[in-house]
Structure formats: structure tokens, C-alpha cells
Amino acid sequence: MEGTILNFLIDLYQHPEICSDGDSPCESKEYSAEDHDPDAVEESEDSVTSGSQQVSPNGGPTLPILQKIIDLSSKIKVLKDEHALVSNQVKEIKNCSFVEPEMSKALQLLTTELGTLKKHYLEESSERKRLYNENIELKGNIRVFCRCRPLNQADIANGCASVVEFDASHENELQLLSSDSSKKRFTFDHVFKPEDGQETVFAQTKPIVTSVLDGYNVCIFAYGQTGTGKTFTMEGTPENRGVNYRTLEELFRSSESRSRLMKFELSVSMLEVYNEKIRDLLVDNSSHPPKKLEVKQSAEGTQEVPGLVQAQVFNTDEVWELLKRGYCVRSVGSTAANEQSSRSHCLLRVTVKGENLINGQKTRSHLWLVDLAGSERVGKVEVEGERLKESQFINKSLSALGDVISALASKTSHIPYRNSKLTHMLQNSLGGDCKTLMFVQISPSSADQGETLCSLNFASRVRGIESGPARKQADVSELLKLKQMTEKLKHEEKETKKLQDNVQSLQLRLTAREHICKGLQDKVRDLEFQLAEERKTRIKQETRALATASSSSTTASRQLPTITEKKPPLAPPRSMRMPLRRITNFMPQQPSQGPPAKRFSDATSKENNNNNNRLRRSSSMDINTLMKPRRSSIAFRPAPPPSSIASGNNKTLQPRRRVSIATLRPEPSSSSYMNMTTPSRPAFRGGGGGPRRGRYSKLFSPDHNLVTPNAMKGSRFKKSPLGGGEGSSWKPRHPTVVALQKKAVVWSPLKFKNRRPSFIAMRASSSSSSTTTDLVRREQ
Ligand SMILES: Nc1ncnc2c1ncn2[C@@H]1O[C@H](COP(=O)(O)OP(=O)(O)OP(=O)(O)O)[C@@H](O)[C@H]1O
Numbered sequence: 001m002e003g004t005i006l007n008f009l010i011d012l013y014q015h016p017e018i019c020s021d022g023d024s025p026c027e028s029k030e031y032s033a034e035d036h037d038p039d040a041v042e043e044s045e046d047s048v049t050s051g052s053q054q055v056s057p058n059g060g061p062t063l064p065i066l067q068k069i070i071d072l073s074s075k076i077k078v079l080k081d082e083h084a085l086v087s088n089q090v091k092e093i094k095n096c097s098f099v100e101p102e103m104s105k106a107l108q109l110l111t112t113e114l115g116t117l118k119k120h121y122l123e124e125s126s127e128r129k130r131l132y133n134e135n136i137e138l139k140g141n142i143r144v145f146c147r148c149r150p151l152n153q154a155d156i157a158n159g160c161a162s163v164v165e166f167d168a169s170h171e172n173e174l175q176l177l178s179s180d181s182s183k184k185r186f187t188f189d190h191v192f193k194p195e196d197g198q199e200t201v202f203a204q205t206k207p208i209v210t211s212v213l214d215g216y217n218v219c220i221f222a223y224g225q226t227g228t229g230k231t232f233t234m235e236g237t238p239e240n241r242g243v244n245y246r247t248l249e250e251l252f253r254s255s256e257s258r259s260r261l262m263k264f265e266l267s268v269s270m271l272e273v274y275n276e277k278i279r280d281l282l283v284d285n286s287s288h289p290p291k292k293l294e295v296k297q298s299a300e301g302t303q304e305v306p307g308l309v310q311a312q313v314f315n316t317d318e319v320w321e322l323l324k325r326g327y328c329v330r331s332v333g334s335t336a337a338n339e340q341s342s343r344s345h346c347l348l349r350v351t352v353k354g355e356n357l358i359n360g361q362k363t364r365s366h367l368w369l370v371d372l373a374g375s376e377r378v379g380k381v382e383v384e385g386e387r388l389k390e391s392q393f394i395n396k397s398l399s400a401l402g403d404v405i406s407a408l409a410s411k412t413s414h415i416p417y418r419n420s421k422l423t424h425m426l427q428n429s430l431g432g433d434c435k436t437l438m439f440v441q442i443s444p445s446s447a448d449q450g451e452t453l454c455s456l457n458f459a460s461r462v463r464g465i466e467s468g469p470a471r472k473q474a475d476v477s478e479l480l481k482l483k484q485m486t487e488k489l490k491h492e493e494k495e496t497k498k499l500q501d502n503v504q505s506l507q508l509r510l511t512a513r514e515h516i517c518k519g520l521q522d523k524v525r526d527l528e529f530q531l532a533e534e535r536k537t538r539i540k541q542e543t544r545a546l547a548t549a550s551s552s553s554t555t556a557s558r559q560l561p562t563i564t565e566k567k568p569p570l571a572p573p574r575s576m577r578m579p580l581r582r583i584t585n586f587m588p589q590q591p592s593q594g595p596p597a598k599r600f601s602d603a604t605s606k607e608n609n610n611n612n613n614r615l616r617r618s619s620s621m622d623i624n625t626l627m628k629p630r631r632s633s634i635a636f637r638p639a640p641p642p643s644s645i646a647s648g649n650n651k652t653l654q655p656r657r658r659v660s661i662a663t664l665r666p667e668p669s670s671s672s673y674m675n676m677t678t679p680s681r682p683a684f685r686g687g688g689g690g691p692r693r694g695r696y697s698k699l700f701s702p703d704h705n706l707v708t709p710n711a712m713k714g715s716r717f718k719k720s721p722l723g724g725g726e727g728s729s730w731k732p733r734h735p736t737v738v739a740l741q742k743k744a745v746v747w748s749p750l751k752f753k754n755r756r757p758s759f760i761a762m763r764a765s766s767s768s769s770s771t772t773t774d775l776v777r778r779e780q
């Protein structure tokens with residue numbers, strides 16, 4: 001494109017006639033606007049214009065112009081390249097993916113930093129508040145400012161001179177000239193000279209005013225002789241607004257600046273005490289008689305005026321409107337001292353409800369702004385009639401205020417707050433619980449010298465009051481709620497404690513039960529193990545006994561036909577048997593010595609028969625022995641082999657074998673068992689004598705059937721080892737026994753080996769099949 005323009009320009013300069021004869025190269029070469037870069041065209045046109053100025057008189061182009069055009073074109077080209085490059089870079093940056101994470105990271109960092117700063121801010125602001133209040137308290141919770149008005153026209157006209165002197169080096173002091181030309185010095189927290197304006201006054205007042213936002217009760221009142229500027233200081237004029245308006249303005253400003261930390265609600269009440277009557281200034285009383293208002297003590301001990309209008313305000317405009325309305329209805333009258341003399345005490349109450357947005361703490365505090373009526377001497381102001389009555393009430397209430405202040409100053413136990421409506425209403429705002437500021441208004445006129453002295457003396461007394469530290473006023477309704485919550489919490493805590501105790505005792509019981517359970521489980525495990533071991537041993541014993549019996553069946557069938565048929569000899573090796581504490585062979589004994597011997601010592605049939613006879617006798621005679629065994633060992637000598645019999649040497653000694661057998665009592669249904677006579681244990685007779693007796697009866701049965709544990713399997717016996725069969729009244733109580741009953745176990749007398757005395761189980765002898773020759777011995 002640049003080339004096109006360049007060519008066009010070159011053509012133009014080389015052939016200027018092409019434009020003059022109307023045959024435009026634009027038409028012939030069709031230069032379109034789209035083909036041209038506007039900047040380039042502009043540049044070219046400039047060049048053309050400038051070049052045309054250098055055209056030689058013959059109309060031909062000059063070389064420097066062309067050269068310039070060419071240079072410019074190349075510059076344009078370079079610039080275009082740069083532009084494209086930069087555009088690409090911008091696109092790349094826009095599309096770059098790393099921007100977002102970095103941005104979010106930076107944002108995160110900033111958020112964290114902001115949080116930290118907020119925290120620091122809160123800490124610092126609370127510290128600032130603390131220090132600020134500490135400062136106020138150090139200065140004193142009752143502070144007195146003195147303000148002297150300028151000499152007015154009347155004073156000047158009367159030729160009165162100023163009797164008040166101010167020392168520039170001591171701004172808190174003033175001197176009053178006495179009639180005897182002596183000077184009396186007074187010191188206050190601040191002294192305002194006649195030339196000090198409203199702003200200066202409020203600058204000193206502001207710190208106390210803002211304490212109300214921190215939850216402190218504040219009272220500011222103006223005291224002084226009529227016409228000294230009390231109303232001017234408190235109300236001011238529309239041009240010079242006073243403390244009241246400025247205070248509310250400042251409260252709005254401060255609450256706004258603290259809005260991130262605190263939320264405030266401001267409401268305003270306005271009343272006057274006129275002739276000891278309270279009048280609401282925010283109620284239009286023109287149409288109907290004013291409502292009678294009284295000071296009442298609330299449940300929380302604060303003084304309230306029920307029925308007093310409390311208007312919420314949101315901005316200074318609303319405040320100003322309200323104040324104007326109230327001032328309009330205030331009782332004023334003309335006196336000799338003041339044309340617009342206040343005939344009442346005017347009280348503006350600002351209620352501040354604050355809520356800390358961070359910790360939820362709530363406060364409710366009052367700020368009283370009081371413009372007292374003038375403390376004039378009745379005689380001096382020349383009042384009479386209604387004015388005189390007003391003055392008397394005014395003086396009475398001011399006197400009551402003086403008494404209260406005197407009582408506070410002398411720290412007497414009784415403060416006479418109730419002597420006037422004014423002091424009664426201000427009870428919570430005068431004294432140690434709040435911050436008090438008094439403006440003592442004085443006149444500089446020599447004509448008011450005496451009044452000024454009285455006012456200054458009174459103010460000095462007030463300043464001398466040492467009040468305690470101010471206390472933050474919590475919202476009373478909030479306090480009540482908190483109290484209720486505390487009560488509820490206490491009750492709930494008691495309940496929780498009870499429940500915790502219950503849970504604890506239950507836990508203890510549970511632990512004890514668990515412990516018992518564990519013990520029982522251990523016992524059951526031991527018993528199971530013992531049982532399993534016993535079973536194994538029994539099986540082995542039986543197997544071995546069977547094997548032995550089969551090997552000696554021939555001889556045994558001759559010698560002991562009954563035994564070999566009915567009871568295979570059990571002869572496990574010693575190592576396989578259950579450990580026996582003591583084994584005593586059942587050896588035949590002398591008849592005189594009672595029971596027969598417990599050892600089967602001879603294998604011959606004769607001896608066997610003899611022994612059998614003895615055993616039969618002993619079984620019927622010594623039932624005590626019968627009752628004992630539960631596990632028994634039988635020793636016997638096997639019959640000699642047939643070869644030895646054949647050879648007549650039937651006395652060949654055979655090794656004695658021993659088997660261990662278990663005895664079992666007969667089934668409970670057995671009538672013979674139930675009626676068994678046991679001479680040694682007569683108490684067992686007849687099945688009576690309680691469960692324990694029954695247990696013994698069943699345990700130490702005289703039954704002669706010898707039953708192996710295997711044989712016991714499947715029998716009713718395994719249900720209850722201790723006679724828990726049907727019809728038995730005895731029920732096990734011990735947990736171990738109960739646990740055992742629940743398990744399918746085979747009872748073995750071995751388990752009771754340490755409990756029962758030894759006994760000898762006898763072979764069955766009564767039945768024909770019971771030709772037992774074995775000797776039974778009890779194991780311990
Ligand atoms: N510091 C001051 N500067 C200028 N003018 C003042 C000052 N103090 C008072 N005045 C003027 O003095 C006059 C009387 O003041 P003001 O009415 O406030 O007195 P007061 O103490 O309220 O009297 P009263 O007790 O009778 O109500 C008003 O016109 C007021 O403008």
C-alpha cells in the first residue's frame with residue numbers, strides 16, 4: 001500500500017499535468033479509500049503539501065521531497081511493524097493463563113493482610129478507647145468550665161466596667177475584682193474568655209460528649225445568673241449553634257466513623273421542669289392539657305420518666321427540627337435581666353444504644369444537656385406575680401442542686417436527690433457513676449459582681465467533688481436477658497451435672513460388669529480347653545483300651561466274660577492319662593477292716609469270685625464309698641494265654657493293666673436311685689434336703705454303670721452336670737455355671753477333683769451282667 005501511495009505521489013510530481021487536464025490518476029488507477037492507510041495518506045499529503053512549496057518554478061518535483069516521502073514511508077512501515085508486534089504482545093498477555101492464578105494469589109494475600117489489619121485496628125481502637133477514658137477519669141469525672149460573656153450594650157450603657165480578668169499565661173484561671181479592689185483567683189478546668197466562640201467551647205466539650213458512645217452516662221449543664229449566656233452556650237443561635245446541636249452532630253459523625261465496629265441508635269427526648277412540673281417539649285400541648293409526667297425508679301434502679309417521648313433521630317437535620325420544636329414551646333418570659341429569660345430548666349436527653357458488632361456487647365447510655373434557669377436574686381430582677389413564683393421554684397430547685405453537689409463533695413451517705421424534680425431526674429447523671437460537665441456562666445459586668453462571685457464559689461465547690469471512676473452502662477434490658485440466661489444456664493449446668501453423675505455411675509457399673517464378664521469368659525475358655533484336653537485323652541484311652549481288649553479278648557472272655565463283653569478294658573498308658581494326684585490300688589482288705597481291698601491282685605477265677613463276693617458285700621455295706629468316685633482307675637491282671645492254661649500253668653503272672661473309667665449316676669427317674677440308702681450320708685436319703693443335697697445325690701450315685709465321656713455324649717447328662725434336669729427345683733445361679741449350661745459340654749467328674757473327697761466306684765454287681773472283677777479307685 002505504501003508502494004502504491006509512493007508511486008502515486010511520484011506520478012503526481014513527475015506529471016502534474018495529469019491532474020490539471022481533469023484526467024485524474026485517482027480515477028485511472030482507482031485508488032480507493034480502503035487501500036490507503038489514513039496515517040500514511042495524511043503523511044503523504046503533508047509531504048505533498050510541503051513538497052509543493054518547494055516545487056521549482058518549472059513545475060518539476062525536487063529530489064529532497066521525494067527522498068523525504070520515501071523516508072517517511074519506510075518509517076511508517078517500521079512503525080506498523082512495531083504496532084503489530086505490540087498488538088501481538090497485548091493479545092498474548094490477555095490470553096496468558098498465568099495471570100489469573102497469580103492474581104488470585106495476590107488477592108488472597110491482600111485479603112489475609114486486610115484481616116490482620118482489621119484485627120489490629122480493633123485492638124488499637126479498644127486500646128485507644130481505654131486510654132481515652134482513663135485520661136478523662138484522670139482529669140476528673142466532674143469537670144467545670146467557666147465561660148464569661150462579653151459586656152453587652154446595656155452594661156456599656158450603664159457604664160459598667162469588667163471586673164473579670166484573665167491571665168494569658170494561665171488559661172484555666174480568672175480573677176474577680178472585689179468591691180474592695182482585691183482580686184480573687186478561681187481555677188477551673190477551662191476558662192473561656194468573652195471572645196471565645198462556640199467552636200472553641202465545643203472543642204473542649206467534645207471529648208466528654210463522645211464518652212456517651214463508649215457507654216458512659218454524661219451530664220452537661222449550664223449554671224449561672226440570668227442573662228449570662230446559658231442558653232447561648234447550650235442552644236446557641238441558628239448562626240452560632242450551641243453545644244446541643246454540635247453534640248448531636250458529633251455523635252452522628254463519631255458513630256459513622258465507628259460503624260464498622262459499633263452500631264448506634266440515637267434518640268432524643270426534650271423536657272422542661274417548670275414550677276416543679278415536668279413538661280414534654282416534643283408533645284404539642286396546645287390542643288389538650290399537658291400530660292403529667294413523673295420521675296419513677298425503674299426495676300433496675302435507674303430514674304425514668306414514663307410516657308416521655310423519645311424520638312429516634314438519624315441525621316442532624318432531624319435533630320435541628322426537633323430542637324427548634326422544643327425551644328419554641330419552652331417557657332420563656334421577659335425579666336428585667338433578660339428579655340427572653342428561661343423560666344424553666346430545659347433538659348435535652350440523648351439516649352444512645354450501642355452494639356458491638358464484633359462481640360455483641362450492648363450498651364445503653366444517656367447524655368443530659370441541661371440549660372438551667374437563671375440563678376437570679378428575686379429582688380434584683382424585680383419580679384412579681386407569676387414571675388416571682390417561677391423564680392421561687394427556680395431558686396428552690398437550684399438550691400436542691402447545690403445541696404446535692406455539697407453532699408457529693410462532702411461524701412455524705414445520703415445525697416438528697418429527691419428534693420427537687422431536677423436533681424431527681426439527674427440522679428443517675430450526677431455523682432460517681434457518670435461524667436459531669438458544668439458550664440458556669442458569668443457576667444463581666446461590675447453590676448453583676450456579687451452574682452458572679454456566688455456563681456464562681458458554687459462552681460468551685462462542684463469542682464472539688466471527688467467522684468469515683470465512671471462506670472460503663474450496660475443496656476438494662478440486655479442485662480435482664482443476660483440474668484435470665486445465666487439462671488437458665490445454671491439450671492442446665494445442674495441438670496448436666498446430674499446426668500454426668502448418672503453416666504459416670506453407669507459407666508462404673510458397666511466396667512464392673514465387663515470385668516466380671518471377662519473373668520467368666522476366661523473361666524469358660526479354661527474349662528473349654530480343659531474339656532477338649534479331657535476329650536482327647538479319653539478318646540485315646542478308649543482307643544487304647546479297645547486295642548488292648550481286642551488283643552486279650554480270648555483270655556478275657558474266659559476269665560472275665562462279662563467285663564469283656566460289656567466294657568472293653570481301658571488301659572491307656574500312663575502318659576496318656578489325665579494326671580492323677582493319687583492312685584491307690586483297690587486291694588482286698590481284711591473283713592474286720594471294713595471295705596474290701598481296692599486292688600485286684602489275682603487273676604484266677606476263684607479269687608475273682610471271692611473278690612466279687614466281697615465287692616458285692618461292700619457295695620451294699622459301704623455306700624459312702626459308692627458315692628465318691630467320678631473318675632476311677634481299674635487295675636486288673638489279664639487272663640493267661642491259652643497256651644499256659646493248656647499247660648496247666650495258669651498261675652503264670654501277667655502284667656497288670658490299669659484303665660481309667662468314669663462313673664455316672666443313674667438317671668434321676670430311677671426309683672432305686674431316689675430311694676437309695678446311704679448310711680454314711682443319711683441326709684441324702686429320700687431326695688429331700690434341698691438342691692445341694694440333690695446335687696450330691698446325683699453326683700455320687702451308687703449306680704454301677706461305668707460310662708466313658710463318649711458314652712455321655714448325647715445323653716441328658718450333658719445338659720446339666722449338677723442335676724439341672726427336669727423336675728429339679730434347683731437352678732444354677734453362679735454365672736460360670738450359667739455360662740456352662742449354655743454350652744454343650746460333657747461333664748466330667750475330673751473337673752471336680754479338687755472339690756470332692758475320694759471315693760471308690762464300684763462295679764455294678766446287682767445285675768447278672770455285672771460280674772465285674774476290677775478294682776476301682778478314686779482319683780483325686
Ligand atoms: N458568649 C456570648 N457571646 C455573645 N453573646 C452572648 C454570649 N453569651 C450570652 N450572649 C447573649 O446574651 C444574651 C443573654 O443570653 P442567654 O439568654 O443565653 O442568657 P441566659 O443565661 O440563658 O439567661 P436566662 O437565664 O434568663 O435564660 C443573649 O442575647 C445572648 O446572645
